[in-house]
Amino acid sequence: MGDEDDFAIYDWRxxxxxxxxxxxxxxxxxxxxxxxxxxxxxxxxDQWQPKRKKATTNNA
Structure with a gap:
């Protein structure tokens, strides 16, 4: 088994x-x-902040 600390990035796209x-x-x-x-x-x-849900109203 290899050591988890030894790595190399071969390619990315x-x-x-x-x-x-x-x-x-x-x-x-x-x-x-x-x-x-x-x-x-x-x-x-800034995108990691939770988004607020829009309030929904049910008009019956």
Whole structure:
């Protein structure tokens, strides 16, 4: 088994692009003797705040 601290980024590519910037990337990592493919969602720190739900009214 390889050491989890030893890794190298082999390749990456954008999967989704919005306004010319990548929003989702796919990374191919080599960790020890294993090759791993991971997807990362890139977001601005302000986007991590929970969104408020719109109030709904049921008029019966």
């Amino acid at each position: 954008p999967l989704k692009v919005r306004k010319g910037l990548p929003t989702v990337i796919e990374m191919t990592l080599v960790v020890g003797d294993e090759v791993r493919v991971l997807e990362y969602v890139l977001r601005h720190p």
